[in-house]
Amino acid sequence: MTESVVKVRDLDLVYQSGNEAFPALSDIELEVGAGEVLGIVGESGCGKSSLSSALLRLLPPNGRITRGHVFYKDLDLLEIPETRMRQFRGAELAMIFQDPLTSLNPTFTIGTQMRDVQRAHGGGSLSRAQIYRRSVEMLEQVGMPDPEDRLRSYPHEFSGGMRQRIMIAVALMLKPGVLIADEPTTALDVTLQAQILSLLRGLCKEEGTATIFISHDLGVVAQICDRVMVMYAGRVVESADLFSLFDEPLHPYTRALLRSIPSRNRRGSRLVSIPGRVPSLSALPSGCKFVNRCPHAQDVCRATEPRFLDIQGHRVRCHAYDSSSGFRDAGVVTADRFGD
């Protein structure tokens, strides 16, 4: 892998409520290289969005990072002052949200909003003509017809797909090193989703942007990502390159996720459903967090939290793969491959 642009080490995040602290993220490790797309998947409530907020230091007032580092290139973003961080957001670290309409100001034209972003970060060094040219160029890149005319339009005059294109244009306008896309296609139809995914992947490869793509849809992740990280209850439970993860998922949670996707191969048979729900942050089990939904759970799983193992680059947090954990009959778990 090329040198990583973003690197997160041992990150812990808690949400404070009264006298209690709820651990939302724990021991997060990730790395994304230039031009690489990292997918983050998991059910709702597993901490995907908390993680993206933590990376940008946009946490709600009761959110506190208690440990760890977020490196952008060689700089620890958790160490720099807020004023410096503010210059970074939007310019070096860009984000695309799920709902473009709430991210665009309805009272200004697209052109004005694109201009303001450039002025805020350009420090007055850019001429009006330069700003205009760059705006038009970006709209062209994201496949907007008649970009010069459309700069004079307001957000409500665009369709959902076009708005998401505008968000991508704004996010990539200042050539950020990192792009975080939080469920960017969830609100779109499949035909538009396919357009946006291929656009996003193309631009990230072309510009060498390190991209973190958050989604709950494994199908989408399979289309756009190079590597995938599976989260559960605030932890990374598995992380691997795209092909290993889909061909040989190791964690029982990842396997269950993949098997619960409805498709024609499963016609007539029951879909695997994961019993129970993601535990709430106030009632996390003490050992492995997946223990009360896992078909293979044993005493050791209830007692101690598994380590984040590295099996030839394929990382997994499960006792069954740790020979020193005392997990019995590990062969049952390791043999329970996808593709039954």
Add this chain to the structure above:
Amino acid sequence: MEGKKAPRAEARDLCVHFGQRAAGFAKFTGRRAPVVHAVDDVSLEIGPREVVGLVGESGSGKTTLGKALLRLVPVTSGQVLFDGDDVSHSRGDQIRQFRRQAQMIFQDPHASLSPRLTISQLLEEPYRIHRIPEEDRTSVAHLLETVELSSELANKYPHELSGGQARRVGIARALALHPKLLIADEPTAGLDVSAIGNILNLMNDIKDEYGISYLIITHDIGVVEYIADRLAVMYLGNVVEVGPTERVLDDAAHPYTRALLSTVPKPDPRRKDGHAPSLLPGEIPSPKNPPSGCRFHTRCAYSDNGLCRTVMPKQEWVDESHAVYCHRWRTVRG
């Protein structure tokens, strides 16, 4: 179609147009908003115990068609038949009888449950509305059990439920009157994968137990692949292709169906490199001003400048069960 079992529900040349009558202020000014052709000339059958999947992009008229089949929106022209009876203009007792037998599961489970009623009141509401005597009712506890919910929920309010639970209450309420037809609008939208599996398993069980027919409206092709016997594809108010699920998936004859299927993300990373989706250019046109001729011609790679632009395609049969509405389907299948 002789010799086949009579369909449970049927749409015949069904049209639903909105905004045809001047409403509100427009009555005085005489100005008319353009008519929205939400559903245009649609014919579709749903057989007894059959699961029909209805797919298409947003704005294609899927939900309106579903609602029209239940007479929840006024029918502009054409017919809605239920068990062979024309219910398109029934009123009073007749429509009440019909609605006992045909129910809907709405898309947004929270929005379709009154926040001021408890779950048990919500589940008894259909009985009150249809004045079903006490002895013929199914108990709330039993309804909750059918959808695998704990009876402790009976005294809770909808906001206390998770999305999956609210969806189950919606299903339980639709089942209360023992309908013969259930129309489910996006039954899996907004749910996590694990919950989707649960809901689909439940819907399958109910079908077998109660002998219900389903129309499942969804944009998730995975769902219809898994559960539907037949598949209907809609585009801009028209059904463009309908046939047995496997036939439509493997041998789609309409260029829109082909494009739609190719863009569906599959949890298979190998598709990314080898198999580029045939991206549809542009977006779905407005139903206020649908294109002339074949409505898909503005985005279609196969459209010619003659027939496709001027003449609306008629139903043609690929085989005895697989119909397509395309002038050039023979070329498309090539």
